[in-house]
Each structure stands twice: as C-alpha cells, then as structure tokens.
Amino acid sequence: DASDIEKGTYPHYMLKEIDEQPAVMRNIITAYQGDSGKIELDQDIREAVKNADRLYIIACGTSFHAGLVGKQLLEGIAKVPTEVHIASEFSYNMPLLSEKPLFIFISQSGETADSRSVLVQVKKLGYPTITLTNVQGSTLSREADHTLLLHAGPEIAVASTKAYTAQIAVLTLLAVDVATTKDLHHDFDVIHELSLVAQAMEVLVDQKELMEHLAHNYFETVRNAFYIGRGIDYYVCMEAALKLKEISYIQAEGFAGGELKHGTIALIEEGTPVIAIATQSHVNGSIRSNLKEVAARGANTCIISMESTAEDDDQIILPEVHEYLTPLVAAVPVQLLAYYAALQRDCDVDKPRNLAKSVTVE
Ligand code: AGP
Numbered sequence: 001d002a003s004d005i006e007k008g009t010y011p012h013y014m015l016k017e018i019d020e021q022p023a024v025m026r027n028i029i030t031a032y033q034g035d036s037g038k039i040e041l042d043q044d045i046r047e048a049v050k051n052a053d054r055l056y057i058i059a060c061g062t063s064f065h066a067g068l069v070g071k072q073l074l075e076g077i078a079k080v081p082t083e084v085h086i087a088s089e090f091s092y093n094m095p096l097l098s099e100k101p102l103f104i105f106i107s108q109s110g111e112t113a114d115s116r117s118v119l120v121q122v123k124k125l126g127y128p129t130i131t132l133t134n135v136q137g138s139t140l141s142r143e144a145d146h147t148l149l150l151h152a153g154p155e156i157a158v159a160s161t162k163a164y165t166a167q168i169a170v171l172t173l174l175a176v177d178v179a180t181t182k183d184l185h186h187d188f189d190v191i192h193e194l195s196l197v198a199q200a201m202e203v204l205v206d207q208k209e210l211m212e213h214l215a216h217n218y219f220e221t222v223r224n225a226f227y228i229g230r231g232i233d234y235y236v237c238m239e240a241a242l243k244l245k246e247i248s249y250i251q252a253e254g255f256a257g258g259e260l261k262h263g264t265i266a267l268i269e270e271g272t273p274v275i276a277i278a279t280q281s282h283v284n285g286s287i288r289s290n291l292k293e294v295a296a297r298g299a300n301t302c303i304i305s306m307e308s309t310a311e312d313d314d315q316i317i318l319p320e321v322h323e324y325l326t327p328l329v330a331a332v333p334v335q336l337l338a339y340y341a342a343l344q345r346d347c348d349v350d351k352p353r354n355l356a357k358s359v360t361v362e
Contacts, residue, residue, distance in 0.1 A: 006156070012349045014157035014247070018335050019205050024152045024162050025198035025328070028169045029191055031151045039190055041177045045146050048128050049178050052102035055082040058090055058118045059106040060359070062160040065239040066167035067106050069327045072232050073171055076324060077188060078178035087114035088362070091121065105131045108155055108163035109358035110138020117362055119143055132170055134163050148174065157350045158357050159247050161335045164239060165201075165328050169194055172325065193322045197329060200319035204332040207316075208340075211333055214315060215340035218273040218300060219244070224251040225273040226299075227334070228290055230258065230283040236327045237277055240334035247342040247352050257283075257290035270298035277304045277334075279318065279326035284309045304330055 010016040034040030049055070055074060057067035067084040074082040083095070091114065103122050107115050110133035119129060119140060131144035134152050141147040152166035176190040219225060225244060227237035237254030244252040255264060257276070268274070276291045278284055288303070288311075295301045304316040306326060318329045342349045 012157065012339070014159055014161060014335075014339055014349050017155055017157055017162045018332065018339065020153065021162050021165050021332065022198040022201040022205070024166050025169055025194050025201065027151045027153075028166060028173070029194055031149070032170075032173050033191070039173050039177055041148075041174065042146065045130060045148065045174075046177065046181050048102055048130065048146060049078075049080065049174070050181060051100060052080070052128070053100040054098035054102075055080055055104055056097070056101050057082060057084040057104045057106060058087050058115055059084070060087050060112055060114050062164045062239060062242060063106040063108060063112075063167060065235060065242065066164050066171065067104075068235040068238070069168050069232060070106070070171035070175075072235070073168075073175040073324055074178070077172075077175040077186060078182065079184060080178060087112070087118050091117050091362075094121075097127075101127050103127055103129045105129065105133075105140050105144060106167055107131065107138075107140050108134045108150070108152075108160055108167075110135040110140040111358045111360055112140070113360050113362045116140055116143070132167060134166065156357075158352055158355050159243055159335075159338070159349075161243075161331075165331050168325075168328055169197075188322070188324075193325055197321050197325050200321050200329045201332055203319050204329060205336075207333070208336060210316070211336035212340040214302065215337050216344060218275070218302060219248065219250060219337070219341035220344055222250060222271065222273055224253075224267070225275070226264075226267075226294075227252065227254045227275050227277065228257045228260065228287065229254070229277040230256060230287050231280050232324070232327060233277040233279055233283070233287070233330070236330045236334070239331065240275070240277070240338070243335055243338035244341060246355060247338055247349055248345050248347055249352075250341065257287045260290055260294065265294065265297065268294050268297045268299050272299045273302070274299040275302040275304065275337075277330050278309055279304070279306045279330055280323060281309055304333060
C-alpha cells in the first residue's frame with residue numbers, strides 16, 4: 001500500500017524519521033536563509049518578540065520538552081525571560097502574566113486540543129501569538145498571528161523524533177535572530193553550528209548496532225529505568241524517558257541528578273538502568289558523582305557524554321557541538337535506544353497502544 005512506499009526500505013517510520021534528522025537540520029537552514037546568506041526571520045515575528053517583556057511557551061508532550069530547551073536558548077542567547085507551560089495545566093491554572101507577554105505555541109501537528117484551548121483563551125485577552133508547527137494550514141497555525149514552520153516533512157510515527165529536533169533548531173534560529181536584532185553581543189554563527197549538528201547526527205544515526213546492543217544490555221527485561229541529567233541535559237532526559245515509555249512500555253523517568261537523593265534513589269535496585277546524559281562541562285563532575293551513587297546501590301549505569309566531557313569507559317560519546325545545541329545530538333541515541341528497546345520487547349513501534357498521533361480532545 002501507499003504507506004509501504006513512503007517507508008521505503010525501512011521497517012518502521014520511526015527509524016526512517018530518526019535517520020532524516022541530519023537532512024531536516026539542513027532544510028531548516030535553507031528555509032530560513034535570506035538572500036544575504038544569513039538567517040532572516042519574518043520581520044513581524046522579530047517585532048513581536050522585541051516588543052514582548054516575557055515569552056510564554058505552551059505545548060504538550062515532546063513539544064513541551066523542546067520548549068524547555070528553547071527556554072534555555074531564548075534566555076541564554078537572546079536574554080528574553082521565558083516560561084514554559086504544559087498546555088493542559090496553563091488552561092486551568094493560569095499564572096500571573098507579565099505586562100507584555102508573547103505566546104509561542106509549539107505543536108508538531110498544529111492540532112493539539114489542549115494547546116488550542118490556551119490559544120483561544122489568550123487571544124480573547126488580546127495577547128500576540130506565534131505557532132511553531134510542522135503543518136502549514138493547521139488549526140494552531142491559522143489561528144495564531146504568526147507561524148514558524150519546522151520544515152521536518154511529514155512525521156508519521158506516533159513517537160515524535162525529527163519534529164523534536166526541528167523544534168529545537170527553529171527555536172535556536174529565533175533566539176539568535178532576536179539576539180542579533182537586539183544588538184546583543186554574541187559569537188553564535190548559527191548556520192555553522194547547525195551544520196556541525198547535522199554532521200554529528202550523521203555519525204550517530206550510523207551507530208545503530210551499538211544502540212541495539214546497549215538497548216539489549218539495559219532494557220531487555222526491566223520494568224523501570226531512569227535518565228538523569230543536570231541543566232539542559234535534564235530536559236533531554238525528560239524527552240528520553242517519554243520516548244522509552246511510550247513505545248517500549250518501560251516505566252521511565254527523566255530526573256534532575258541532584259534531586260535523586262531527596263527520595264527517588266529509594267527505587268534503585270540491583271540492575272535498575274540509570275542513564276546519565278553528561279554533555280555540559282560545568283556539571284560533568286556532579287552528574288558523574290550522582291551516577292556513582294546509584295551504581296553503589298546496584299544500578300546498571302550508562303553515560304552519554306561529549307568528546308569534551310568523556311571519560312574512558314563512557315558508553316556513548318557524542319561528536320562535539322556548541323554547548324547550547326547538545327540536546328540536538330543527545331536526542332539521536334536516546335531515540336534509537338527507545339526504538340530498539342521497543343523492538344526487542346515486540347512492541348508496535350509506530351503505533352503504540354492507547355496513543356494517537358495528534359490528540360484532538362482535551
Ligand atoms: C511524542 O512522542 C508524543 N506522541 C506526544 O507527546 C506529542 O508530542 C504531543 O501529543 C504533542 O503533539 P503536538 O506536537 O502535535 O502538539
């Protein structure tokens with residue numbers, strides 16, 4: 001049938017979509033490159049961000065996790081205060097807003113009901129809105145003032161992969177563009193940095209055998225698993241855990257490394273998988289000592305590090321990229337680990353139980 005043709009030689013859409021990520025990074029660069037060769041965002045979007053005193057990112061699931069990374073970029077590079085909210089929570093529990101808020105909705109499908117409900121609410125209050133989506137003409141795109149497209153191509157697998165990295169890449173462009181128009185000093189050559197990310201992703205998608213082997217070592221028979229990280233890595237851990245639970249049905253949690261000792265460490269037993277994401281040099285020592293604490297209690301530990309933070313026995317070493325962009329490369333192995341864990345457990349990778357690709361009910 002038609003879907004077989006689209007999948008080409010791939011056994012699953014998810015694997016195809018993971019592999020497409022380097023190309024998506026390059027598409028995004030091309031799509032947003034102006035005649036000058038530099039990144040040029042829509043003037044209205046620039047103005048909207050410039051006029052705002054605070055950004056409110058609203059999203060669900062994987063898109064929410066991309067928003068958390070986006071906050072780091074928007075605050076770090078563009079110096080704009082940014083909050084990130086789960087749409088279904090914001091709807092019923094709206095925080096005190098700043099004087100000039102700008103709402104950014106992140107939604108792969110552009111059809112998520114929880115996010116739309118917030119959009120309707122804030123439009124009634126008269127606030128400006130932008131939608132970051134993969135689907136031109138989708139409900140959230142039509143109803144917001146402005147749209148930023150992800151240019152990731154159709155994402156079919158229920159588990160979002162290339163849309164997540166595309167969301168982070170477009171948020172990076174937004175952050176850098178805002179920093180430039182605000183005349184903030186920065187040396188972030190975004191086209192160069194995203195090209196390096198694309199190359200690094202190419203290396204990582206070729207490490208399927210390693211990921212299959214590690215998935216077997218860590219996840220084959222377990223009931224639960226933990227990803228731990230600090231700072232931006234913690235946000236990637238939340239996404240890594242969501243990937244694992246939604247397709248392999250392993251109960252997984254993404255956890256802030258320093259918070260383990262405040263309760264969760266009680267769950268560590270002989271063989272419990274704990275995977276640390278350690279891409280940030282300023283927390284490299286502390287996340288490694290968190291991992292040692294759980295190893296001493298029997299955990300089956302694994303480290304994902306960068307070339308610059310790596311130690312000899314690390315299981316997964318990511319090619320070097322800008323420290324703000326490590327989520328883009330760390331995403332690839334955790335997606336592949338989830339994929340192989342699901343395969344090894346005979347799960348329906350592309351259509352996990354109880355889930356729909358876009359959630360159009362509140
Ligand atoms: C991701 O793997 C999930 N299937 C899910 O969390 C998804 O990201 C969420 O439902 C939001 O969807 P959207 O981006 O289309 O709004």
